[in-house]
Amino acid sequence: MRRKRNNLVPLDKSKRAIYLERRGQKKVHMMLGSVAFGILGILCILYCIAIAFAGFGTKFFLIWGAMGTACLLFCAALANRKFMDALPVWLKGIVAGLFCLGLLLFCTVEIMILSRFRATAQPEADYCIVLGAQWKSNGPSEVLRRRLDKAVEYLNANPNTIVIVSGGQGSNEIISEAAGMRQYLMDAGIEEERILAEDKSTNTRENLAFSAELLDKENSRVVVVTNNFHVFRALKIAEKQGYHAEGLAANSVTWMVPNNMLREFFGVLKDYLTGNM
Secondary structure (H helix, E strand, O other), X not given: OOOOOOOOXXXXXXXXXXXXXXXXXXXXXXXXXXXHHHHHHHHHHHXXXXXXXXXOOOOOOHHHHHHHHHHHHHHHHHHOHHHHHHOOHHHHHHHHXXXXXXXXXXXXXXXXXXXXXXXXXXXXXXXXXXXXXXEEOOEEOHHHHHHHHHHHHHHHHOOOOEEEEEOOOOOOOOOOHHHHHHHHHHHOOOOHHXXXXXXXXXXXXHHHHHHHHHOOOOOOEEEEEEEXXXXXXXXXXXXXXXXXXXXXXXXXXXXXXXXXXXXXXHHHHHHHHOOOO
16 A cells, blocks of 8 residues: 655745745835836926926926936835845834825825816806916916906806906016906906906915905905816815805816826915914
8 A cells, every 4th residue: 555645845844935925025016116116206207397398487396306306216225125125124114104194195185176176156256356376478377367268257257246366476577467467357358447456465375365355255255266276275265264255267287287286285285284274
């Protein structure tokens, strides 16, 4: 009679096999993470360059270059096995935890911003406030032009609504935003007597605070006109200041949406932490 062959793997060898399998899986995960950060880094840097050549106003686009560089550094770190093995487990845990918390915060704020992306306003408001944006030497920036065109659309449909154009003069502007906006609306056929101007503000909080001096905010129904990515924050600030306001969203340049959404994320955090909303 032939003895049955024992196919069981010795305990020490089985432990070694499991260890090597887990280590192999860990290496694959690290390589996938490295590739993901590498691709993301390159895309961020290319996006930064594209905005720079397009010449869209502020220097905020530089943050994309900084993010791209950071992603490439993460890519290199994850690809360096010796470096990763040398890091303490607790440090890796802290970095991973902070990354996850930051991602959760970012997604939460972005969802709130998106909730007002298609804001529409009821007719026959008492006032319509158009929030300012950069005025260039040859006219309104694309962001501001879209706000003004949306305001013209509403004002033509509601002839009893008074419009307030709000925005001061920046260091890189030849006239105040309010003055340029006023002329733009007049050229679009809006009667001069329907247009009030607030020309001292430098940010959204001041836009609304200074515009309040031109109306009775407690007893007036107000429509705030701004771009889709900005409506959520603008309305929260208006609510904080005691307005009875609703938003009217103008669209924005499609390929600039990622930049606008990222900038607005920081804007929401800033205004929340400073008590503006």
